[in-house]
Amino acid sequence: MWNLLATRRFGPLFVTQFLGAFNDNLFRTALVFIVAYDVAAADPEKAAMLASTAAGLFILPFVLFSGLAGSAADRRDKAAIARAVKLLEIGFMALGWAALAIGSLELALAVVFLMGCHSTLFGPVKYAILPQHLRDEELIAGTGLVEAATFVSILLGQVAGGLLATQAVGPIACALSGIGWLAARAIPPAPPEQPGQRLDWNPLSTSRAALATAFGNRRLLVATLAISWFWALGAIYTSQFVPMAKNVMGGDEAVSTLFLAAFSIGIAVGSVAVGRWLKGRISTRLCAAAGLVMALAGGDLWFSVPAVGSTPKDLALFFELAASWRVLADLLLLALAGGVFSVPLYAVLQTAGPAQNRASAIAANNIINSLFQVSAVLAAGAAVGAGLGVVPVLALSGLTVLLLLPALQGLDRQA
Template sequence: MIALLARRRFGPLFVTQLLGAFNDNLFRSAMLFLVTYGVLRDRPAAAALVASLAGGLFILPFLLFSSLSGETADRYDKARIARWVKAAELALVGLAGLALYRASLPLLCLTLFGFGAHSSLFGPVKYALLPQHLRPDELVGGTALVEAGTFLAILAGQMLGGLVHREAALALLLATALVGLMAARRIPPAPPPGAAPPPDRNLARGTARILRHALATPRLRHAVLGISWFFALGAALTQQFPPLAARLGGRPGVAILFFALFSIGVALGALGVSRWMGGAVRTRAAAPAALALALLTAGLGLATRHPPAAAPLDALSFVATPGGALVAGLLLLLAVAGGVYIVPLYATLQTAGAAAARARDVAANNVANALAMVLVTLVSVAVLPRLGQPGLMLTLGAIGLAACASARRL
């Protein structure tokens, strides 16, 4: 599996995706820290509102542009589209530099929307490219590497965005975008495997069409629903990491620990299940992993009911307490289960439909993911004031039991 990284038919795509995910999260994190401790430092309530809106701004392009990106990727050479998208990222970095230098909230929000659009355009390309360039027995390993690398890149971007100064963040953004463009230029040609209709300029109609197409195939439908649940659950949990760490008496380092455990756990689970699958698209692990996700999420809710007596705690002091060790262990196991759960579903997404419509199926999955994250945010808003964070996690665990039934049908 690791040998794929040295192959031109995988390595450049892997690097391109890895650096794109890093840049997205580096800018997003740098923006939130600048807003919280700079632009709105005297208005914490306004800063919290901007942080919530930032998530919506990044997700919105997936709802708006996924149909266009999927239809374009099925009609034209995917490697060429990847180069166009990475070239556009350089222009985004220029806008990011201006926004960070001026500390302009409107420009920061516009740039964040642009990074979301960049990711929404590249998403269908990367997952439609993998089955086109990899042998069937390599697809699972390649998918696992992409998932593991993406979550580790997200973690690195989130951490560095909060640690480095604006000038250093901009230099990192520019260097990463340049290397990403060079990597994209090394992706081998990937012409469309079959005839595809021209992209529909009516985005609402195009979105409805790709969703109907993907959800009409039972295996695709269950894969899309399962992936959407994982990303909704992940969004709900990670949004709660900073306030959860604070409620448990932890300093900011405890929130960083939670992010690290989640990202590393998903990477470990993804790589582990790919070795178990041995190159074949096996979905038997999905249902047990879905059950583990539901039970561990509920367990996390129970474990976080009572804060430790001593506070404030740094990361090491937190895990040295019995309650802190239990929370950290449950979170790591939950993330490992997530990695085991997601790889078979993505492998199914890439193989269950027709090759000529693969990018549109991936685009439909992205739309469903965005909708699920919006819905789980609404659930969080409704549950948190009444039941708090433990109640939210118990609720999410109960909802997760429905994902077990969907996973079993694969």
């Protein structure tokens, strides 16, 4: 598995997507900290509103332009698209540097939207290109490494965005985007599977066509809904880590960061491990069991979190409590099962439909994925606001996987 990183057919793509995801989260997190501790330091409600606005601006391009991105990746050389997208990222990060330097919140928010466009355009490429460059027995391993890198880069970007001085964020982001472009230049050509297809520039019609591709194939549909559920659950958990750590467990910022790290690293480990467990076979036979483990681990949080107590505690005091280790184990187990759950489903997206529509299937997943995440976070926030409580919301959210289990159990039989 790890030897793939040293190959030209995978290594440059891995570096390109890792640095892109890192930059996205570095800039967005730095902006959130600037808003919370400077722009709206005396107005928590304004800070929360601006943070939500930034999150919404980043997700919006996935809904608007994923269909177009998928259509382009199916009709043009994917490596050429990757290089073009990375050039755009250099320009976007230069704008972000300027926004932070002059203190323009409006320009910074515009850059967040542009980075969402960057990720939207690159999203179908990074998964659809793998079957062209990897052998069938390598696909699960390659997909797992991409998934693991995505979550690790999100974690590191968020940590760096909170720790780095504001004046350092811009130049670092520009430098990394330049390195990402150099890496993209080394990605081998990946021409369209069916050359000569006309590119439709209409975002509405391309989105409609992408969704028709996914919803017209039962295996693609089940994989899309299951992956979108997984990302929605992840969005709920990561959005509630701070309220759970601070308000329910009395933890400080370090405890919140620990939860995010455990969640991200757990998913990364599961994403890599599933390739070994499946021995390279594209199979979803572990998905239902992994979903059940996620539900059980999330349910156990209902009992383990209250046992920690709400007295104020830093990281050292947190680790002194036996109940804290149970909470951490629940999060790690849930996340590890999440990696095992999601990677085979991405392999289904890459292989279940016609090769010439592979990127469009990924694009359809990105559209549904974004809608699921936004809806889930809003619903979870409303439930917490209505008095249900953070921990019950997390536990009940995890139990919703039970609705997917019958379809997941039959997914392998439909191959």
